[in-house]
Amino acid sequence: MNKQSISKLNLFLIGLKNRFEENLDIFKGITVIYKAGLKNFKGIGTYDSGKIKFNFNGKTESLSIDELVDKLCSDAINYDSVTLTYSERGTDILIEADNKNVKMKNIDIKEEENDNDSTNETSTLLNRNYLIKVGKADKLLKEIGIMSKEGKIKNDKIRKYNQIDHYVELFDEMLNKLPKNQTLNILDCGCGKSYLSFVLNYYLREVKKIRCHFIGLDYKESVIETSQKIAENLGYRNMEFHAVDIKNYIPKNKINVVMSLHACDTATDMALALGIKLSSDAIVAVPCCHRELLSQYSYEPFKTILKHGVFKARMADILTDGMRSLLLEAKGYDVSVVEYISPLETPKNLMIRAVKIKEENEDAMSEYFSLMSSLNVFPALYNYINQWE
Structure with missing residues (x-):
């Protein structure tokens, strides 16, 4: 030349x-x-x-x-x-x-042609235009066990595939409210095998072309090792994983998003409290079981209704997530609560999305204190926030 x-x-x-x-x-x-x-x-x-x-x-x-x-x-x-x-x-x-x-x-990189019957059947069955698409995302889907080696969505993973894709869709709705032109640092609390982080990492980096860095926390060494191996296999170098208790974690950089998926009982409150403590730009949580307020709350006007255990348990669920949402508002977050998946799949189907818009909301804080008094409760989220401040 x-x-x-x-x-x-x-x-x-x-x-x-x-x-x-x-x-x-x-x-x-x-x-x-x-x-x-x-x-x-x-x-x-x-x-x-x-x-x-x-x-x-x-x-x-x-x-x-x-x-x-x-x-x-x-x-x-x-x-x-x-x-x-x-x-x-x-x-x-x-x-x-x-x-x-x-x-x-x-x-x-274009999507690969995939004409297998299972894939076509899956797309028709779920009737949705996936963000995490079969063909383009095959390597990811195979590594996290959603897809077989032959390139077919596994029958017993169709529901999970639908769930994670809908999570990405709901997460995507917040993107325009997050900082632009910088690396988004995303903290996954109680990450387990980090499947959701891997899927979001793929979507943000490869589909939306957004720079991001993921940090996964879990107290179990075994699942952290599994997550590290998956990240290595996928070549996802913008991820790190730590076997540590959530309340003991100190980040090196500003955390933009704190997320938690199906963290049991007060582990969800730990994740929310950490997000508040770090003044993260957004907090996303899909709570799991709710046990804490069930043994605490009482409300005299509803005494004759709450004598039925099933009503008392369901009300405890609503009060727990309702008071979580109210406290987030008191701490300056704009909060929305949506159904993450169909209640036919699981009753634990609510997603709490919170985006930081101001420092404090005194009126919401007053309402929160009033509810604590009326219901005779002392929620874990309020306790963690006071412990960590």
């Missing part, structure tokens, strides 16, 4: 260098094909602890991005043309260069 084309190629590669440094967490690899006459010579680069492990002509080197740019340009001198594909999660960048021209374009 001539010097003019090499010079232009170098400019494009410097742009990729800047992109590599900015988007290191989603870099997948580089493929280079040099052409001389009718022969092709292929080089492959993969991520290697902040560098790129590059194999070409039988030799493998671990190179910094600067060293790789220099090498690619110096090697190109010896060939007629070069085609380079720079791959990130969700996007490929293609550079084609020869003696006449050098051009670059972005290529969004």
Whole structure:
């Protein structure tokens, strides 16, 4: 290739260098094909602890991005043309260069064709346009056990697939209320095997092209190890996991979103309290069992109704999540409560979404204190907030 084309190629590669440094967490690899006459010579680069492990002509080197740019340009001198594909999660960048021209374009990764009967049946059955799409998200869905190795949604995972996709849909509705043009730090409290974090990570980075970093917390070492392994298999380097009690966690950076899915009883309150303590921009919780207020509350006007245990238990559920929502409002959050999934699947189907809009709401706080007195309760969320402040 001539010097003019090499010079232009170098400019494009410097742009990729800047992109590599900015988007290191989603870099997948580089493929280079040099052409001389009718022969092709292929080089492959993969991520290697902040560098790129590059194999070409039988030799493998671990190179910094600067060293790789220099090498690619110096090697190109010896060939007629070069085609380079720079791959990130969700996007490929293609550079084609020869003696006449050098051009670059972005290529969004298209969905794969998937004509298997199970997939078509699943889509018809659930009657929804998925955000986490079969085809494009196959690697993710297989790794978290939703899809079989053959590319079919497992029959016993259809419900879970529907649930996580609807969660993403509800989460997506908040995105325009979160900070723009920065990395979103998302904390998953009681993460378990972190399936929801993996799905959100995929959606934010590969579909919405939003920079994000996920932190998963769980006190069980075994599930943290499982999450770390899944992240490694998927190449999701923008994730970290810690075996730690929620109340003992101290973040290194500003937390934008605190989320909790089906954390049992007062573990949900711990997650909400942590979000409030950290002044996170948003808090999302799908509570699970509610036991705490059931043994505490009493309300004389409803005495004859609450003598029936099933009514008292259901009222305890409503009071627990209602008072959680009110306290979030008192702490300056705009709160919405929606059905996460159909009540036919589980009665624990409410999602609490809270977005920070101001510092405090004194009227809501007064209402909260009044309810505590009227119901003779001392909720765990209020207790945790006072302990941690």
